[in-house]
Amino acid sequence: MVGVLFAVLGRRGSRRAWFLVVLAGTAAGFGVVGALPPMWAIFSGAVAMGVASGALGSLLGVLMLERIPEHMRGRVLGTQNAIMTAAAPLGIVAAAYAAHHGGNAFAGLALVAVWLVAALLAALAPALRSLGPVEDVPEVVDAQR
Numbered sequence: 001m002v003g004v005l006f007a008v009l010g011r012r013g014s015r016r017a018w019f020l021v022v023l024a025g026t027a028a029g030f031g032v033v034g035a036l037p038p039m040w041a042i043f044s045g046a047v048a049m050g051v052a053s054g055a056l057g058s059l060l061g062v063l064m065l066e067r068i069p070e071h072m073r074g075r076v077l078g079t080q081n082a083i084m085t086a087a088a089p090l091g092i093v094a095a096a097y098a099a100h101h102g103g104n105a106f107a108g109l110a111l112v113a114v115w116l117v118a119a120l121l122a123a124l125a126p127a128l129r130s131l132g133p134v135e136d137v138p139e140v141v142d143a144q145r
Contacts, residue, residue: 010059015131018059020123025052027119034112036105059131066134 010018029049033042068076099107122128 010055015059015063016129018055019128019131022052022056022059023119023123025049026056027116029053030115031112034108034115036108063131 026049029045029047029052032045033049036042037045064077065073095107095111098110102110
């Protein structure tokens, strides 16, 4: 649903502005959830995080399709999907370990800290500064052809 909303509204404003807004929205949602407030606030943070990360996923999907050469998409997206499939269980194990040894509050704050570092790195990454449409992706010569 959020992806459709972003598809309609995404042409207003620059992609970089959208990227920073939805990245900040996702970080804010994580911050609320990670602080472990009362249940109504956790749900509010989860909604904010879901809306923002839905738009973020849509934007990143467009950027990847524009920038990955067609003949490399299978390899790149396959590798990305494999890493993302492994990331969730590893994150759950790390969160369980942190909660067991440091308590729930420590685990929540550690989750927020990790997300804030990731969001800051993404916001400052040189590759994510210019997010305008790419006219033509340069073709890479593959020596194995």
